[in-house]
Amino acid sequence: NAGVTQTPKFRILKIGQSMTLQCAQDMNHNYMYWYRQDPGMGLKLIYYSVGAGITDKGEVPNGYNVSRSTTEDFPLRLELAAPSQTSVYFCASTKQGVDEQYFGPGTRLTVT
């Protein structure tokens, strides 16, 4: 049982490039979330999903896209990377909406 896994761990992008951050969970959780963590700002919700085929925007969705074709996977797509997207990205999952969330180890992204 690996829990929530994220790849890559680190990435450096040039402005205007695109990439996909991968997230997978093996706990059969319905809900999955993407957050970004900036210093002194806590975590901000980017997108979330309540099940396969269903996604919705969080607080800071601009510049990102998601898809949820399976229960296990919830990739986050960055199109046209900008320096403002330099951050640490965390994926999380939970079985029910009021349960505690399980977090992945994070992806540290730098856009230069």
Add this chain to the structure above:
Amino acid sequence: AQSVAQPEDQVNVAEGNPLTVKCTYSVSGNPYLFWYVQYPNRGLQFLLKYITGDNLVKGSYGFEAEFNKSQTSFPLKKPSALVSDSALYFCAAQRYTGTASKLTFGTGTRLQVTL
């Protein structure tokens, strides 16, 4: 809109002393409240939660928190701090809407425990 405030950027405490990390929240209706801990270069780990019932909630590693509805507070406490408790602590709140529920995090408090 819901919000969570952690007014202290850092809390310093000597090992063996009690610790408190402050948290206040603003959530319409009945809140669900959580504490998470983050160690360096790691994801967040769940410590404890308040859903309903007893106002005093006990969690992992000897931590506890007390829900105070009148003060809209949910401070994290531990009777005797350990150096290994040094980490970044996040308070979080949500209002369950019946379908999806979105967690709002505070900005975090760094706990430094020294010998």
